[in-house]
Amino acid sequence: MGKKRKHSETEAAAPAKKDDSAPERPKRTLLGWKDKNEDAEESKAKAASASGFRNKEKVLVTCSRRISFRYRHLMLNMVSLLPHCKKDSKVEAKSSKGATLNELVELKGSSSCLFFECRKHKDLYMWMVKSPSGPSVKFLVNAVHTMEELKLTGNHLKGSRPLLTFSSNFDKDVHWKLLKEMLTQVFGIPKEHRKSKPYHDHVFAFSIVDDHIWFRNYQISVPHNEADKVARGGLDKMTLVEVGPRFCLNPIKIFGGSFGGPTLYENPFYVSPNQVLGFSLATFC
């Protein structure tokens, strides 16, 4: 079977040999007659979006075995917040994790990965990795509150695109800039994703306080009548209700490759939980 020619290609050829002897007949398509002008506009629009940028981000979300309930719920919360993600089954802990995870990411055809690793049933480490050759970051996660807590009362559409707000100190240093770019790409839902919903009714807040990245998710409630205009003075009556989850990330290391590679950045202030335990025990004895 010959290769199917796109309509746009034939369109491009036709106007070239246009002669103004007779008014053009409307083009015939399967669904009826298509007006020439309309078609021209459509092809222009298509061309514009094709030359533009398409966000084809896909995130793989997995965890290690022996993860505790609270962190598992956090992972499930992330899955519900990001419709462009795919959840995979637990990964064995013993084997060399780097190779297995890289393979998994390629197999699923994702462009990034969020891997939750729980150690000693207490500490949660989160890996944020861009595939195939992208940088990877390892975080220590603290202060976890999941969406199931009754104190977090907000709610929003599942799959609606969030507005992302970053505090200004993300631009102060190179490693923060890199982290900001990675967070934007992972947490921002692609524009015309098939599972995404229209309307923006929630906002993520990433702030750096005390060298930690704090994450908050708020529902936006503003009195309005139309979908594309806020009532006059409505912006002042806007309130935010927290939806959750909330957590705090402490960056440990940034690697040049995915799940490994040369160390590009090491947090000089980071103390591993094991050390803290050791130190506190030492002060007792």
Added chain:
Amino acid sequence: MSFEDDFVEDDEMNMIDEDVASDSEADSLSDSDSENAITEKLAEPTKTAVYNRDGLLDKLQDISWPEDADWTHKLTVEIEQGQAVDVNDDLAREMAFYTQALEGTRQAFEKLQEMGLPFLRPADYYAEMVKSDTHMEKVKSKLLYEKKQMEESEERRKARDNKKMAKEVQSQKMKERAKQKKDEIESVKKWRKQRQQSGFSEKGAGELDLEFGNGKSFQRGGGKKRPGVSPGDRSGGKGKPTSRMNNKKREFRDSKFGHGGRKGLSKQNTAETTNDFKGGFRGGKAGGNKRQKR
């Protein structure tokens, strides 16, 4: 302290590797000042920390999206942080995050409004939400319960205060009355003495310049007015309030035991109970009180 180009070739992520590295940092622990809770960190940065600025910039260029991508793809807003927030002050921290998100939303909405894109959800748009309806029911009942608790405690406090006030006022009045009585008796005695001294001369009522105050003290019952009694009130306005308050208890007991009592159909799978999911917050104290009274 060199944060220079320091290509430490790390292997894949072996935990053993990290523990070895952390052992080498063990001597820096003696300088360290590990505070409690979330902000555990070293007071002095470790000397061996890697900071490869060029490598980081390279990677940033690699993964960045093209410059001409529309803002609607990224939807990011940067907000100035006011002043440094203390991590341990929960309220201030949360306020800072809240204001950051609020400011960001404002700016983003202004941009979206300019672009003419719909961004507010219409009231009739129903779709799957990120928290299920049953969950939101639980949240709502918990909020209502909390509100009820607060209101009840407010009422109790008010009632207590009122009682105190009333008691004070009452004691004040009693004192006043006692004083008045004493005064009157004193004045009568004085008048008697006066008369005795002046030898019981018939001076007439005009001499009686006794201070009996105003005419009020001559009223019967000491000036207490009886409020108008409603015609339907068979107790004549003197009914005790408690007889009205025990009505609910009486009603309940009547419905349970009166006229031969209820038949045993107390637990049933009915239309109302099918949708009652387990874990509905029914307000803890409601059942407990009755148990205690027995």
